Amino acid sequence: MIPFETTLHVRDACLCLHVQRAARALARRFDEALRPVGLTNGQFSLLMSLNRPAPPSMGAVASLLAMDRTTLTAALKPLERRGLIEILVDPEDKRSRLLKLTPAGSATLAKAVPIWKREHMSVEALLPSLDPDRLRQDLQALS
């Protein structure tokens, strides 16, 4: 019904597919590298986004990570169970939750950062364009 040539074109051209593939491959790579500290790539990014002077709300974090609100709700649960974060009701606005790293969360993050640095350097070295900044700009525009 659809010519094989169309399939080849879509397969080669589709940015959505290319990004999903790269996302899966990078996720596996960072998940593996971070396993010694017990974090996945997503948990690392999430914890890192909480390491700031004032604890952010869920909406702010979801937006930063380009992640659905409800995905974030689910992602927080294992981290809270493990005592790496605390979820507090915002006294200024009782609808809102404040997400706060615990000392244990901070410590885990501190162990993860050197691993991230090593891994990230070797990933940037893979780029044929040798231009990670441009890649980041393009990806940013897609978010």
Place this chain on the structure above:
Amino acid sequence: MIPFETTLHVRDACLCLHVQRAARALARRFDEALRPVGLTNGQFSLLMSLNRPAPPSMGAVASLLAMDRTTLTAALKPLERRGLIEILVDPEDKRSRLLKLTPAGSATLAKAVPIWKREHMSVEALLPSLDPDRLRQDLQALS
């Protein structure tokens, strides 16, 4: 424990995070566009990868999509239930399964292609680099 500047650096530099964000955003975008034909972006890519002269094995498809084998097993189930694909034991090698589009699967795919074309054009227009080929090359190298 970790300085805020480190957080800012990781947040801005991490290719894994940038790719995950773009992957989520593009997935939402294509999922939404393809909803009228009842496919998600992943199902579209999967069905499209089955539209070839000879039905491929699972391993071949998983590798093409840079997807875990077992993820593929799970992804096939709803498509099989809906009668869009068939999973056949390879007569040449009884360990292997051959993945085959049904006529209904072909028809669904045919309806999806024009939607993909429209959506993909508007996505490419978002790129500040104006160079989708280079982006694809970089993403490919990461997979």
Place this chain on the structure above:
DNA sequence: CATAATTCTGTTGATATCAACCTATTTAGT
């Protein structure tokens, strides 16, 4: 040809992802 290693896939359990629908709280309009 027997058996050991390899290959292809499945199952289970955990987390990730989002749409659709829901409640509680805050804010805006009158």
Place this chain on the structure above:
DNA sequence: ACTAAATAGGTTGATATCAACAGAATTATG
């Protein structure tokens, strides 16, 4: 102040993702 609209999150159900383990078939080796 009262009510309507908007905002912040939560719950449920479906699919997606992968590691760890396991089974069945094939291939390689001696």
